[in-house]
Amino acid sequence: MNDISNIRLYALRAIYLLVVVGLALTLWPEVLASKKPIASWGFFHGVQTCMMGAFWLLCALGIRYPLQMLPILMWELIWKTMWLVAVPLPLYLNGTFDEKLLPNVMAIGAVVLIYLVMPWSYVYHHYVKKQGNPWRKLG
Numbered sequence: 001m002n003d004i005s006n007i008r009l010y011a012l013r014a015i016y017l018l019v020v021v022g023l024a025l026t027l028w029p030e031v032l033a034s035k036k037p038i039a040s041w042g043f044f045h046g047v048q049t050c051m052m053g054a055f056w057l058l059c060a061l062g063i064r065y066p067l068q069m070l071p072i073l074m075w076e077l078i079w080k081t082m083w084l085v086a087v088p089l090p091l092y093l094n095g096t097f098d099e100k101l102l103p104n105v106m107a108i109g110a111v112v113l114i115y116l117v118m119p120w121s122y123v124y125h126h127y128v129k130k131q132g133n134p135w136r137k138l139g
Helices: 006-033 043-064 070-086 088-094 099-109 112-117 120-129
Strands: none
Touching: 006 043, 006 070, 006 112, 043 070, 070 088, 070 099, 070 112, 070 120, 088 099
16 A cells, blocks of 8 residues: 555656756856855845755755655645646647746756656555544543
């Protein structure tokens, strides 16, 4: 029921590693080589940078603890799917899709890899079917 194969665990680790390496190559050089402090980057750019740094750290933990860190992959899966459905899909269906958006769609569309490696039975049993923690101690 909740047994996850080694292949699935290694596939999850590969996803976490892909994120860690990808952000190491794109995020950290910008942060470390910046002549200006993050506080001067502007509100949204600073928030995005800090959020991606936290995401990077949590994905690094996911390499060691792939099942315990599933909520971080679930968050990634949900926001990327929402964006793909809410932003480029309506533009495409209306015939107003701007080709400049294509690199973002391709990068965010890589979320399909998470759909493929997610242990859906485990997610169902641990996050849907399993009884939640009590709100307060009884007795």
